Amino acid sequence: MSRLVCLALASLALAPSPAAGERLGQGRLESTYQQSLRVLAAGDGAGAARLLAELEQHAATADPERGLEVLRRAQVAVARRLARREPEALVPVLLLHREVYDGHVAARRSLPAVHGRLANLAILDIYRERSRHSAAQGLAAAFLTSLGGRLQAGSQERAAAELYRRALQGDRGQVVALVGLGTVREKEGELKAAADLLARAVELAPDGREARLHLAVVESRLGRQEVAAPLLRRLVGEAGGDWVAAVAATELAESLAAAGELRAARAVVDATLARSPCAPSLLVLQGYLAEQDGEGADPSPFVTALGRCAGEPGAAPRTRYNRRPEEPFAALDRELVNAGMERREALARATGVARR
């Protein structure tokens, strides 16, 4: 742990512990917050995150009624000062807040988590207002999308949709926001809206497998098999044999069976199981289709397969599908981290810290 972090943590620990309800001074909170940003500017990201997390918890417990509100004002004031000097310095600051927010969510600290989200949005507004960087609007949309993704992953779909919508207002081509909003609409049963959003996402990024899968499933549920089937066939045929292929195969086989093409349905299932022998729903579908095809007398192949695959670790493909898409959000987060790294110098200049 760096000397700066130790000093800052010590200042938090040594501060007279206020009784519940005692009001915290904005000045002292600003100073500690600035200290955390200086730690970040000096290159100690983990130390800065720890310091900011402790500061936010401290504010939540020291003055449960107003502590976090005062802290937010303090953080906004500091962010405004930084932005006057170097607007781009706010990009690594936003990343720091996002990391701390993730920590609060993982530790189920609900008040600091809500605060973290609001602080993120407030700083993001300042960044959008002040930055003259050509990529600023796109970056702001990416941050909104990234935050929306975290809400969607935590089943707060309505709040996530609002952030995606705002992201798309800033950047109509924000593919990950299109995917996120499309999958939220899908879960809400708004299939036509979902199809439109996902189709735009696929048009902009044709290689996105999860987006293509969601588009195919939604089109299939809308009864547009002529659109769904080629998408599903392509996903099934692609190399990998992963959960995406397993879900695509299940959907394709179901639609073929429903159209009376039992033989084709069975071939799709057999071929996919040859690559992913324990895809759970596919195993069941294989047994069901075999029975439908008049091979019900001997259950032993089904029983053997079921027993062989019992206890396989990991989420089942259809469970994965029911969650927020992973891959596009992971790629977006990587892009944002890179953008933050590129702007560390700006933060160092704005905070007056020489980089280590």
Add this chain to the structure above:
Amino acid sequence: MRRRRPGLLAAGLVVLLAGAATWARAADSQRYAGRSLVEALDLLRGQGLRLIYSSDLVRPEMRVEREPTATTLHRILDQLLAPHGLTSQMGPGGNLLVVKREPGQLLVTLTAPETGGMAAGEVAVSVDVVGEEPVAEVDLLVNGRLAARLQRPPWRARIELPAEEGSWRLTAVARGAWGGFGSDSVTTRSVVVREELEVSLRQLAVTATRRGGGPTRLSQEHFRLLQGGSTIPIASFERGDVPLSVVLAIDASESMRDGALEAALGAVRGFLAQLQPGDEAALLLFSDAVRVLTPFAGSGHDLPADVAGARPHGSTALNDHVYAALRLLDGRTGRPVVLLLSDGADVVSALGMEQVLWKIGRSEAHVYWVRLPGGPAGGASFSSAWRDAEGNRRQTELLSAGVQASGGRILPVAGSERVVAAFATILEELREQYLLGYYPRRDAGGIDAREVEVQVTVPNMRLRYRRLGGIGRGSG
């Protein structure tokens, strides 16, 4: 006669040879095979073709394996791109864009062996593949398991069929270089063919309870069987001491936390301890996949030690595993019973409950559902990417209908601590069941498929037996 001067001839020869060498160097510099695709496209650009491509599509490791045979630049471009699943299309400003080819449909035909034919031991398999795109590989599967992978034509192989008797399903799956896909299957019979005899004696398990009270003791004389309004004779009569084949299908998803799964496993142990000689039971612990499947075991067997360590996690594929439980019972000799413990919320199944009802209609099993609080039947509403709240509620309604039609019943419990008692009640009920054997009526059209109705002469009795009505009939 004029003599040609030798000096001039030599000079001409030198010019000719030099010209040939220059031409050869030029031709060599225009060779594409062996280069990377990027270099080959640069060559085309150098000759005036306005090409645009992304490095995601045209990757540095892509090589040109074969020299193009075409004579125009556009056709050469197509021949260079095709093996990589790429093609070109006209873009803005007359530029040519390199894009991914759309995968096509491959038409696959298994030409040998023939469907329905007899096969054993080593079998010659032959496949025809027709399609626009190049074929990358052909997989041969036997009963869904990979037996051979062919990577170049002819698409023929000899594969060994397993030694066991039975029918073998051979599948050929062709994958194209551009992501296209096609398949064909045939089913062969083993050399030993067994004739199936129709055994027309049918058995109906009936639970009889006195209204307001528990089971009661009845004899054959108290029962009457009717089909199409006419009485049919009772051919055999047994009480519930006929051995049981039970699948205990226990939900182990995330909703079974806070001690519910431990309580359920305790109840399973209690159930197993009460099995009688001849009975058998298997445990199917499931969430979105099979977590534990124990083989059928008779009385005196406890759960395997590792089951105790099972922890609740994952989503729920209820429909899939009710189907699996019913399938596990096919061919068992005991009275088939599925004992399901769940809140009834299906989230991620591939099968709809409509398809499970088709199976309930074909199975002889009675399905009992010990219903935990918290599911749609208890008023909880939830939606997923797979189904909306209304669709989920409907699935639970269908499950309830299926349970009742199977001759089983739903036992709602207020909490997991009541599961032991619910299991004991079910076992007691099964022991008190009556098994009525009968021969269905025959008419000119064959066996009368109409449902059999059971009546008793004792007043105030409630009867429960399989009454499928429309459920599970038809195509499913």
